[in-house]
Amino acid sequence: MTSTIGSLNKYIDFSNEAFPNGDIHSQFNMADDNPTVLRLLKNTSPVLEDMPCLLVLEIFQKDPHIFAVPVVNHNNIPIGIVERNSFVEVFIKPYAKELYAKKKILGFMNKAPVIVDHETFIDDIARIIIGAGMQHMVSGFIATENRQYLGIANGHDLLNEITQRKQVSLFHLAHFDQLTKLPNRRLFIDRLNHAVATSARSGHCGALLFLDLDYFKTLNDTLGHEIGDLLLQQVASRLTTHIREGDTVARLGGDEFVLLLENLSENVLEAATQAKIVGEKILAALNQPYQLKAHTYHNTCSIGASLFNGHEVETEELFKQADIAMYQSKSDGRNTLRFFDQVMQDVINARADLESELRKAIEQQQFQLHYQIQVDSAGKPFGAEALIRWIHPERGTIFPIYFIPLAEKTGLILPIGQWVLETACAQLKQWQQAKETRDLVLAVNVSARQFLQEDFAEKVLVTVRHHGIDPTRLKLELTESMLLDRIEHIIATMTALKVVGIRFSLDDFGTGYSSLQYLKKLPLDQIKIDQSFLRDVVTGSIDRAIVRTIITMGHSLGLDVIAEGVDATEQQQFLLDNGCSHYQGYLFSRPVPIDEFEALHSKS
Ligand SMILES: [Mg+2]
Numbered sequence: 001m002t003s004t005i006g007s008l009n010k011y012i013d014f015s016n017e018a019f020p021n022g023d024i025h026s027q028f029n030m031a032d033d034n035p036t037v038l039r040l041l042k043n044t045s046p047v048l049e050d051m052p053c054l055l056v057l058e059i060f061q062k063d064p065h066i067f068a069v070p071v072v073n074h075n076n077i078p079i080g081i082v083e084r085n086s087f088v089e090v091f092i093k094p095y096a097k098e099l100y101a102k103k104k105i106l107g108f109m110n111k112a113p114v115i116v117d118h119e120t121f122i123d124d125i126a127r128i129i130i131g132a133g134m135q136h137m138v139s140g141f142i143a144t145e146n147r148q149y150l151g152i153a154n155g156h157d158l159l160n161e162i163t164q165r166k167q168v169s170l171f172h173l174a175h176f177d178q179l180t181k182l183p184n185r186r187l188f189i190d191r192l193n194h195a196v197a198t199s200a201r202s203g204h205c206g207a208l209l210f211l212d213l214d215y216f217k218t219l220n221d222t223l224g225h226e227i228g229d230l231l232l233q234q235v236a237s238r239l240t241t242h243i244r245e246g247d248t249v250a251r252l253g254g255d256e257f258v259l260l261l262e263n264l265s266e267n268v269l270e271a272a273t274q275a276k277i278v279g280e281k282i283l284a285a286l287n288q289p290y291q292l293k294a295h296t297y298h299n300t301c302s303i304g305a306s307l308f309n310g311h312e313v314e315t316e317e318l319f320k321q322a323d324i325a326m327y328q329s330k331s332d333g334r335n336t337l338r339f340f341d342q343v344m345q346d347v348i349n350a351r352a353d354l355e356s357e358l359r360k361a362i363e364q365q366q367f368q369l370h371y372q373i374q375v376d377s378a379g380k381p382f383g384a385e386a387l388i389r390w391i392h393p394e395r396g397t398i399f400p401i402y403f404i405p406l407a408e409k410t411g412l413i414l415p416i417g418q419w420v421l422e423t424a425c426a427q428l429k430q431w432q433q434a435k436e437t438r439d440l441v442l443a444v445n446v447s448a449r450q451f452l453q454e455d456f457a458e459k460v461l462v463t464v465r466h467h468g469i470d471p472t473r474l475k476l477e478l479t480e481s482m483l484l485d486r487i488e489h490i491i492a493t494m495t496a497l498k499v500v501g502i503r504f505s506l507d508d509f510g511t512g513y514s515s516l517q518y519l520k521k522l523p524l525d526q527i528k529i530d531q532s533f534l535r536d537v538v539t540g541s542i543d544r545a546i547v548r549t550i551i552t553m554g555h556s557l558g559l560d561v562i563a564e565g566v567d568a569t570e571q572q573q574f575l576l577d578n579g580c581s582h583y584q585g586y587l588f589s590r591p592v593p594i595d596e597f598e599a600l601h602s603k604s
């Protein structure tokens with residue numbers, strides 16, 4: 001390139017020849033702090049210096065959005081700019097067209113346009129325009145790349161861009177903490193109000209977590225504020241990475257941070273558990289060592305939490321509650337989380353204790369199987385149901401209803417369920433070695449989570465093979481509620497186990513949603529009438545009708561029918577009269593340890 005622009009423009013910076021060859025369109029709307037002129041550029045086609053001015057007039061008339069037309073020489077180097085208003089005005093005058101029609105545009109352009117390189121920052125352009133005279137605000141200015149024409153921009157867009165960015169930065173100053181870049185108290189309260197209103201509409205709980213660093217003052221006093229500030233910044237970034245999407249973290253000032261958790265469960269206890277999980281993740285994250293310049297530093301924090309559900313509590317009160325809870329956690333030894341509500345705290349603690357004790361129970365095998373006998377109409381035992389008991393070292397025997405739901409929720413049901421299966425198979429093996437007990441069928445309860453494991457069938461088969469038992473003496477009890485979902489998978493698992501002779505009973509029958517469609521499809525052997533129907537079966541006409549229906553339906557599907565909860569001879573008689581000849585209940589025996597069971601069995 002040989003031509004120079006010479007004196008045309010003093011604002012072009014030719015010092016940097018290494019321009020990137022990027023597509024300018026891809027760089028429009030770049031959201032950075034200090035954008036270049038590219039953001040404002042319009043790629044209006046330039047006209048050549050010898051173009052007749054009437055053609056330029058046509059350009060303006062065709063497109064009202066063109067505010068100025070750049071003029072270039074034959075090397076595509078910009079040499080002037082034609083501003084719409086002043087140019088069009090010339091042609092309003094009488095005979096103007098006739099007078100100027102054949103003249104070149106060269107005579108009509110502003111020969112001293114503002115020309116900037118495409119990498120010039122917008123803030124610098126503003127200074128250049130002001131320095132060159134405000135008329136350039138009207139005409140706009142030209143951007144080049146390698147001195148060649150690239151596009152033009154107008155002063156109005158420039159002004160807009162600068163004001164908007166000022167507004168954004170003012171907003172940022174007013175709503176964000178400058179040290180950590182987190183929202184400040186003002187923005188946080190705004191979000192909290194919004195969250196409370198959302199919670200009132202949706203019914204979902206939210207939580208406010210108040211977080212205070214432990215011994216922060218000591219750090220500031222010993223290592224200085226600069227190091228203290230570094231810690232605050234690192235804490236802020238850890239908090240940001242450990243909250244869930246949609247949650248808010250803010251710095252209130254000093255070493256106080258606050259978290260807003262939204263869209264938790266509708267159930268307050270569930271919500272508290274969810275808040276606790278987030279709180280514990282944060283405690284763990286803030287417990288990791290910090291690198292503060294040359295110092296490796298350990299720090300902890302104390303967290304107080306308050307829950308909200310709609311507008312029940314004023315937001316100011318929520319802050320107070322979380323603050324009180326935070327002081328509670330400080331006085332409880334720091335590095336911990338406390339809830340404002342003591343009752344809730346107790347329930348949460350109890351649940352957490354139960355979970356850790358349950359883990360210990362699995363490790364230390366604190367479980368036992370009890371056996372409840374099952375008999376036929378002649379009173380002859382044909383089997384038993386194995387029922388788990390937790391023999392707690394301090395609390396004594398704990399019934400499954402108190403720990404199975406938690407085990408299901410935490411997944412601990414898997415090792416527990418496997419233990420039950422192993423123990424039941426070991427027992428069957430023993431029974432199979434004696435003539436009197438050889439034919440006993442043992443029923444084992446299987447939970448949904450356990451049964452729905454991809455490899456459940458294989459696990460059972462391995463266990464059966466390992467203990468060398470006759471699989472036809474093992475019966476798995478499934479519950480109706482597990483049949484709601486993935487029915488094809490369930491059938492496949494059942495079929496795989498059925499092949500070797502393992503039996504299936506549908507437990508708690510009548511309480512769930514079994515449809516006849518399902519019952520027909522499932523390879524079941526037995527249905528078990530839920531004990532709730534037995535309670536009033538002697539006097540209640542509805543329960544009598546239900547039990548009769550279940551028996552008839554079961555038999556018509558070719559299934560064996562057993563009733564559980566048979567506590568009185570009248571109940572047994574009613575069942576017998578209606579064709580049900582298999583029973584389980586206190587009338588025969590409650591669930592008992594193996595020794596008692598065997599004694600009972602040998603008597604009969
Ligand atoms: Mg059962």
